[in-house]
Amino acid sequence: MIPGVRAVVQRVKRASVRVGPLVAGEIGAGLLVLVGVAQEDKEADAEYLARKVLSLRIFDDAAGRMNLAVGEASGAALVVSQFTLYGDARGQNRPSYIRAARPEEARRLYEHFVEKLRAGGLRCETGQFQEMMEVELVNDGPVTILLDSEKNF
Secondary structure, three states: OOOOOEEEEEEEEEEEEEEOOEEEEEEOOEEEEEEEOEOOOOHHHHHHHHHHHHHOOOEEOOOOOEEEOOOOOOOEEEEEEOHHHHOEOOOOOOOEOOOEOOHHHHHHHHHHHHHHHHHOOOOEEEOOOOOOOEEEEEEEEEEEEEEEHHHHO
16 A cells, blocks of 8 residues: 555634643634645655645535635635654554654655645645644534545546
8 A cells, every 4th residue: 555645634614732831823614624644755745635635625615515715715725734644553452553654754744735725726734743632613514524635646
């Protein structure tokens, strides 16, 4: 299995992330994106996922159909790094995170992903990389999509 940058994308009415008592990032309507990076991931993986997030048509149009992308719906994104997306609990109760990228490389690709979202015109808030965070959200729908750049290549 070839790794790929993974994301859990949730359509939200609002979302925020705190580090201790401080709000690190906060949005109204838009997307909460949890991002995990694997050891072998490259910039192309982060770029593919950013394009996919920017183009996902999961917001309602005037007819009430999920037909708009986040930018078309005037939404924003809150992006939070989450290495546990590469947790592997097959055959065990304690997940192994051996496939997750080392922090330096994961940070670089996480930041590249955020940069590509911003370059695509999306207002993008973030958590703080490699910190314990509290994430709050009001899921809208609920709509939750799993993305993996592995599926593209």
